[in-house]
Amino acid sequence: MGVEYTAKTFKSGNSIALRLPKALGIKEGMEMKVREEDGNLIVAPADRPKRKFNIDKVWGCAAGSGLQPIKPEDRVFEHRPLLWEDPEWMAKYGSAE
Template sequence: MTEQFNAKSFMSGNSVALRLPKGLGVDPGLDWTVEWRGNDLVFQAKDRPKRKFNIDKVWGIGAGLGLQLRKPEDRVFEPSRRVWDETPDQPA
């Protein structure tokens, strides 16, 4: 059997609000769908919309900083020694 909690409704402006107990573990800020099913009032949490990246907020932010693209020769690295590169008969 599931655990039961008592909740209280109250007026909030022109709406009726329902205070949910902390023990239910409901996160604040969620959107809900609410419907009557017979004599039961059913609450279902809506899926949170995925956040979208807005390039317009950052486009051109680096202008005037003197940034330049990397040259291909700047991307060349000398290989470094690794433990697994050594053979047992060769000292490090």
């Protein structure tokens, strides 16, 4: 178990707030999740939103490289067996219909 701190709650508007020690490394503005589990409050950082890719940073970077779009006639793929095409798998798991 880690280090234990004592903190006191206080009223903040219509809510009850809890000041957390700086030593915990929680940065101002961090979004936190709070859940109750067997009478204990569990506080953890909220999942970070997935980063969005900014195409503006790479758009045009291949200019002059000789790269060309793939021609439709070159977009041919060999068939490979898929799990749901296997009769044994279908018999066991079938479709949800």
